[in-house]
Amino acid sequence: MEKLKRNTLKKLLVLLVSSIAKVSYSNGNPYRDRFQSYRQTFRIEPNPIETERIINNIIGEKKITKNLVDLQVPDTVEDGNVVPLTFKINCSMKKDDYPKKVHVLALENPFPEVAIYEFFPENGNAEVSFRCRMRTSSFIMVIAEMNDGRIGREKKYVDVMLGACS
Amino acid sequence: MFLKMEKLRRLKYKKIVKVGENVKIKTLAEHEMETGVRRDNITGVIYPRLIIQSVIAKYNGKIVFKANWFSGVSANPYLAFYITAKESGLIEIEWKDDHATTSYKRGYLKVINEKGNEVLPVKYDL
Numbered sequence: 001m002e003k004l005k006r007n008t009l010k011k012l013l014v015l016l017v018s019s020i021a022k023v024s025y026s027n028g029n030p031y032r033d034r035f036q037s038y039r040q041t042f043r044i045e046p047n048p049i050e051t052e053r054i055i056n057n058i059i060g061e062k063k064i065t066k067n068l069v070d071l072q073v074p075d076t077v078e079d080g081n082v083v084p085l086t087f088k089i090n091c092s093m094k095k096d097d098y099p100k101k102v103h104v105l106a107l108e109n110p111f112p113e114v115a116i117y118e119f120f121p122e123n124g125n126a127e128v129s130f131r132c133r134m135r136t137s138s139f140i141m142v143i144a145e146m147n148d149g150r151i152g153r154e155k156k157y158v159d160v161m162l163g164a165c166s
Numbered sequence: 167m168f169l170k171m172e173k174l175r176r177l178k179y180k181k182i183v184k185v186g187e188n189v190k191i192k193t194l195a196e197h198e199m200e201t202g203v204r205r206d207n208i209t210g211v212i213y214p215r216l217i218i219q220s221v222i223a224k225y226n227g228k229i230v231f232k233a234n235w236f237s238g239v240s241a242n243p244y245l246a247f248y249i250t251a252k253e254s255g256l257i258e259i260e261w262k263d264d265h266a267t268t269s270y271k272r273g274y275l276k277v278i279n280e281k282g283n284e285v286l287p288v289k290y291d292l
Binding site for chain 2: 106109118120
Protein backbone atom coordinates (compact mmCIF):
# COMPACT_ATOMS: atom_id res chain seq x y z
CA MET A 1 0.00 0.00 0.00
CA GLU A 2 2.78 2.45 0.95
CA LYS A 3 4.65 1.74 -2.32
CA LEU A 4 1.47 2.48 -4.30
CA LYS A 5 0.98 5.76 -2.43
CA ARG A 6 4.59 6.78 -3.11
CA ASN A 7 4.27 5.94 -6.81
CA THR A 8 1.06 7.92 -7.19
CA LEU A 9 2.60 10.86 -5.39
CA LYS A 10 5.64 10.70 -7.68
CA LYS A 11 3.41 10.59 -10.75
CA LEU A 12 1.45 13.58 -9.51
CA LEU A 13 4.65 15.52 -8.92
CA VAL A 14 5.90 14.76 -12.42
CA LEU A 15 2.57 15.85 -13.89
CA LEU A 16 2.64 19.09 -11.91
CA VAL A 17 6.19 19.92 -12.94
CA SER A 18 5.52 19.13 -16.58
CA SER A 19 2.34 21.24 -16.62
CA ILE A 20 4.16 24.20 -15.05
CA ALA A 21 7.00 23.78 -17.54
CA LYS A 22 4.49 23.75 -20.39
CA VAL A 23 3.02 27.03 -19.26
CA SER A 24 6.38 28.68 -18.68
CA TYR A 25 7.93 27.47 -21.95
CA SER A 26 4.87 28.20 -24.06
CA ASN A 27 6.56 31.34 -25.36
CA GLY A 28 9.75 29.40 -26.09
CA ASN A 29 10.62 26.99 -28.82
CA PRO A 30 8.92 23.56 -28.43
CA TYR A 31 5.44 24.70 -27.43
CA ARG A 32 5.28 27.85 -29.51
CA ASP A 33 1.97 28.84 -30.96
CA ARG A 34 1.91 27.59 -34.52
CA PHE A 35 0.20 30.67 -35.95
CA GLN A 36 2.28 33.24 -34.10
CA SER A 37 4.57 34.06 -37.00
CA TYR A 38 1.58 34.21 -39.30
CA ARG A 39 -0.16 36.66 -37.03
CA GLN A 40 2.81 38.95 -36.60
CA THR A 41 3.48 39.46 -40.29
CA PHE A 42 0.62 39.01 -42.66
CA ARG A 43 2.20 39.55 -46.01
CA ILE A 44 1.25 39.45 -49.62
CA GLU A 45 4.21 38.45 -51.73
CA PRO A 46 5.57 41.07 -54.15
CA ASN A 47 4.76 40.26 -57.74
CA PRO A 48 7.45 41.23 -60.29
CA ILE A 49 5.15 40.53 -63.24
CA GLU A 50 2.63 43.01 -61.85
CA THR A 51 5.26 45.74 -61.45
CA GLU A 52 6.43 45.20 -65.02
CA ARG A 53 2.84 45.48 -66.20
CA ILE A 54 2.38 48.79 -64.36
CA ILE A 55 5.60 50.25 -65.79
CA ASN A 56 4.68 49.13 -69.31
CA ASN A 57 1.25 50.71 -68.91
CA ILE A 58 2.85 54.07 -68.11
CA ILE A 59 5.69 54.09 -70.62
CA GLY A 60 4.31 52.02 -73.48
CA GLU A 61 6.46 52.37 -76.58
CA LYS A 62 7.63 55.95 -76.05
CA LYS A 63 11.26 56.97 -76.06
CA ILE A 64 12.97 57.87 -72.80
CA THR A 65 14.88 61.17 -72.68
CA LYS A 66 17.88 61.38 -70.39
CA ASN A 67 18.62 63.81 -67.56
CA LEU A 68 15.01 64.81 -67.01
CA VAL A 69 14.56 63.61 -63.45
CA ASP A 70 16.74 64.25 -60.40
CA LEU A 71 16.18 61.83 -57.52
CA GLN A 72 17.51 62.38 -54.02
CA VAL A 73 17.24 59.33 -51.79
CA PRO A 74 19.61 58.24 -48.99
CA ASP A 75 21.63 55.14 -49.85
CA THR A 76 20.91 53.39 -46.55
CA VAL A 77 17.84 53.81 -44.38
CA GLU A 78 17.43 52.45 -40.85
CA ASP A 79 13.65 52.46 -40.70
CA GLY A 80 11.65 51.41 -43.73
CA ASN A 81 8.58 53.19 -42.39
CA VAL A 82 10.04 56.61 -43.13
CA VAL A 83 12.13 56.96 -46.28
CA PRO A 84 12.61 60.66 -47.17
CA LEU A 85 12.41 61.21 -50.91
CA THR A 86 12.73 64.33 -53.07
CA PHE A 87 12.61 64.55 -56.84
CA LYS A 88 13.04 67.44 -59.23
CA ILE A 89 12.22 67.62 -62.92
CA ASN A 90 14.52 69.73 -65.08
CA CYS A 91 12.24 71.91 -67.18
CA SER A 92 11.21 75.53 -67.55
CA MET A 93 7.67 75.60 -66.21
CA LYS A 94 6.27 77.59 -69.11
CA LYS A 95 3.45 77.03 -71.58
CA ASP A 96 4.01 73.45 -72.77
CA ASP A 97 7.13 72.48 -70.92
CA TYR A 98 5.83 71.06 -67.68
CA PRO A 99 5.25 67.54 -66.33
CA LYS A 100 1.67 66.36 -66.48
CA LYS A 101 2.04 63.42 -64.11
CA VAL A 102 4.88 62.00 -62.08
CA HIS A 103 4.71 58.42 -60.82
CA VAL A 104 6.72 57.14 -57.88
CA LEU A 105 7.18 53.37 -57.64
CA ALA A 106 8.91 51.24 -55.02
CA LEU A 107 9.63 47.96 -56.78
CA GLU A 108 9.28 44.85 -54.56
CA ASN A 109 6.55 46.38 -52.42
CA PRO A 110 3.36 44.30 -52.42
CA PHE A 111 1.65 47.37 -53.86
CA PRO A 112 4.42 48.96 -55.94
CA GLU A 113 2.65 52.22 -56.70
CA VAL A 114 3.44 54.82 -54.04
CA ALA A 115 2.16 58.14 -55.35
CA ILE A 116 1.09 60.09 -58.43
CA TYR A 117 1.64 63.86 -58.58
CA GLU A 118 0.01 66.24 -61.04
CA PHE A 119 1.68 69.53 -61.87
CA PHE A 120 0.42 72.75 -63.44
CA PRO A 121 2.33 75.70 -64.94
CA GLU A 122 1.40 77.74 -61.85
CA ASN A 123 3.99 76.04 -59.66
CA GLY A 124 7.25 77.43 -60.94
CA ASN A 125 9.45 74.63 -59.70
CA ALA A 126 8.60 70.99 -60.28
CA GLU A 127 10.04 69.74 -57.02
CA VAL A 128 8.30 67.60 -54.43
CA SER A 129 9.50 66.03 -51.22
CA PHE A 130 7.64 63.49 -49.12
CA ARG A 131 8.16 60.25 -47.19
CA CYS A 132 7.36 56.72 -48.27
CA ARG A 133 7.37 53.17 -46.95
CA MET A 134 9.58 50.34 -48.16
CA ARG A 135 9.26 46.64 -47.43
CA THR A 136 12.77 45.50 -48.36
CA SER A 137 15.88 47.06 -49.84
CA SER A 138 15.02 47.57 -53.48
CA PHE A 139 14.89 50.08 -56.33
CA ILE A 140 12.88 53.29 -56.26
CA MET A 141 11.72 54.48 -59.66
CA VAL A 142 10.40 57.89 -60.71
CA ILE A 143 8.67 58.23 -64.09
CA ALA A 144 7.73 61.67 -65.41
CA GLU A 145 5.16 62.16 -68.19
CA MET A 146 5.74 65.56 -69.81
CA ASN A 147 2.94 67.57 -71.39
CA ASP A 148 4.45 67.27 -74.88
CA GLY A 149 4.78 63.48 -74.72
CA ARG A 150 8.36 63.05 -73.55
CA ILE A 151 9.12 60.63 -70.77
CA GLY A 152 11.87 60.67 -68.17
CA ARG A 153 12.87 57.91 -65.82
CA GLU A 154 15.32 57.40 -63.01
CA LYS A 155 16.08 54.49 -60.72
CA LYS A 156 18.02 54.31 -57.46
CA TYR A 157 18.80 51.51 -55.05
CA VAL A 158 18.02 51.97 -51.35
CA ASP A 159 19.26 49.70 -48.56
CA VAL A 160 16.67 49.24 -45.83
CA MET A 161 17.67 47.84 -42.43
CA LEU A 162 14.20 47.34 -40.94
CA GLY A 163 11.40 46.88 -43.42
CA ALA A 164 7.87 48.18 -43.07
CA CYS A 165 4.77 46.22 -43.98
CA SER A 166 3.11 48.19 -46.72
CA MET B 167 -15.17 67.67 -34.92
CA PHE B 168 -14.18 70.36 -37.38
CA LEU B 169 -12.04 72.16 -34.82
CA LYS B 170 -10.39 68.89 -33.85
CA MET B 171 -9.51 68.10 -37.45
CA GLU B 172 -8.03 71.57 -37.90
CA LYS B 173 -5.52 70.87 -35.14
CA LEU B 174 -4.32 67.70 -36.86
CA ARG B 175 -3.43 69.41 -40.14
CA ARG B 176 -0.58 71.86 -40.54
CA LEU B 177 0.40 74.41 -43.18
CA LYS B 178 3.63 76.40 -43.25
CA TYR B 179 5.09 78.87 -45.72
CA LYS B 180 6.79 82.25 -45.97
CA LYS B 181 4.04 84.77 -45.20
CA ILE B 182 5.29 87.82 -47.11
CA VAL B 183 6.99 87.37 -50.50
CA LYS B 184 7.91 89.38 -53.61
CA VAL B 185 6.30 89.05 -57.03
CA GLY B 186 7.58 86.15 -59.10
CA GLU B 187 9.16 84.34 -56.17
CA ASN B 188 8.83 80.58 -55.81
CA VAL B 189 7.21 79.86 -52.47
CA LYS B 190 7.83 76.51 -50.81
CA ILE B 191 4.65 75.26 -49.17
CA LYS B 192 4.99 72.59 -46.52
CA THR B 193 2.04 70.54 -45.31
CA LEU B 194 1.68 67.84 -42.71
CA ALA B 195 -1.31 65.72 -41.74
CA GLU B 196 -1.38 63.74 -38.53
CA HIS B 197 -2.88 60.51 -39.79
CA GLU B 198 -2.13 56.86 -39.13
CA MET B 199 -2.10 55.52 -42.67
CA GLU B 200 -3.32 51.93 -42.25
CA THR B 201 -2.19 49.84 -45.16
CA GLY B 202 -4.73 47.03 -44.77
CA VAL B 203 -1.93 44.48 -44.54
CA ARG B 204 -1.22 44.59 -40.80
CA ARG B 205 -2.72 42.08 -38.34
CA ASP B 206 -3.29 42.31 -34.61
CA ASN B 207 -0.66 40.31 -32.71
CA ILE B 208 -3.07 38.63 -30.29
CA THR B 209 -6.40 38.26 -32.06
CA GLY B 210 -5.12 38.04 -35.63
CA VAL B 211 -7.71 40.44 -36.97
CA ILE B 212 -6.72 42.54 -39.99
CA TYR B 213 -6.79 46.29 -39.44
CA PRO B 214 -8.96 47.73 -42.21
CA ARG B 215 -7.33 49.98 -44.78
CA LEU B 216 -7.66 53.70 -44.07
CA ILE B 217 -5.40 56.12 -45.93
CA ILE B 218 -5.49 59.65 -47.28
CA GLN B 219 -6.19 59.22 -50.97
CA SER B 220 -5.71 62.66 -52.42
CA VAL B 221 -4.40 66.11 -51.60
CA ILE B 222 -5.52 69.15 -53.59
CA ALA B 223 -3.97 72.61 -53.34
CA LYS B 224 -5.78 75.73 -54.51
CA TYR B 225 -4.39 79.23 -54.97
CA ASN B 226 -7.07 81.90 -55.29
CA GLY B 227 -9.65 79.25 -56.12
CA LYS B 228 -7.64 77.65 -58.92
CA ILE B 229 -6.21 74.16 -58.63
CA VAL B 230 -2.42 74.36 -58.52
CA PHE B 231 -1.25 70.95 -57.37
CA LYS B 232 -2.67 67.47 -56.96
CA ALA B 233 -1.42 64.33 -55.27
CA ASN B 234 -2.87 60.82 -55.39
CA TRP B 235 -1.56 58.57 -52.68
CA PHE B 236 -1.58 54.79 -52.20
CA SER B 237 -0.68 52.61 -49.26
CA GLY B 238 3.05 53.15 -49.76
CA VAL B 239 3.07 56.62 -48.21
CA SER B 240 4.31 56.80 -44.63
CA ALA B 241 2.26 57.63 -41.54
CA ASN B 242 1.85 61.34 -40.74
CA PRO B 243 2.41 62.23 -44.40
CA TYR B 244 4.54 65.29 -45.14
CA LEU B 245 4.35 67.08 -48.47
CA ALA B 246 6.31 70.03 -49.84
CA PHE B 247 5.82 71.72 -53.20
CA TYR B 248 6.25 75.10 -54.89
CA ILE B 249 4.01 77.93 -56.08
CA THR B 250 4.93 81.09 -57.99
CA ALA B 251 3.57 84.19 -56.28
CA LYS B 252 1.64 86.45 -58.64
CA GLU B 253 -0.83 88.23 -56.42
CA SER B 254 -1.74 88.01 -52.77
CA GLY B 255 -4.55 85.61 -52.01
CA LEU B 256 -5.83 82.51 -50.31
CA ILE B 257 -4.04 79.17 -50.20
CA GLU B 258 -6.37 76.25 -49.52
CA ILE B 259 -5.38 72.65 -49.04
CA GLU B 260 -7.80 69.76 -48.96
CA TRP B 261 -7.11 66.23 -47.72
CA LYS B 262 -9.52 63.49 -48.77
CA ASP B 263 -9.83 60.27 -46.80
CA ASP B 264 -10.81 56.71 -47.74
CA HIS B 265 -14.23 57.32 -46.16
CA ALA B 266 -14.49 60.50 -48.27
CA THR B 267 -14.17 62.69 -45.18
CA THR B 268 -12.43 65.89 -46.15
CA SER B 269 -10.41 68.27 -44.02
CA TYR B 270 -9.19 71.72 -44.96
CA LYS B 271 -6.50 74.15 -43.99
CA ARG B 272 -6.12 77.63 -45.37
CA GLY B 273 -3.87 80.65 -45.09
CA TYR B 274 -3.29 84.07 -46.56
CA LEU B 275 -0.27 84.82 -48.74
CA LYS B 276 0.82 88.46 -48.96
CA VAL B 277 2.64 89.45 -52.15
CA ILE B 278 4.61 92.69 -52.27
CA ASN B 279 5.55 94.88 -55.22
CA GLU B 280 9.04 96.28 -55.83
CA LYS B 281 7.90 99.56 -54.27
CA GLY B 282 6.54 97.77 -51.23
CA ASN B 283 2.86 97.92 -52.08
CA GLU B 284 0.61 94.88 -51.86
CA VAL B 285 -0.50 93.32 -55.15
CA LEU B 286 -4.20 92.62 -54.80
CA PRO B 287 -6.04 90.04 -56.92
CA VAL B 288 -8.86 92.53 -57.69
CA LYS B 289 -7.70 95.63 -59.57
CA TYR B 290 -9.64 98.84 -59.00
CA ASP B 291 -9.05 102.51 -59.65
CA LEU B 292 -10.49 105.39 -57.71
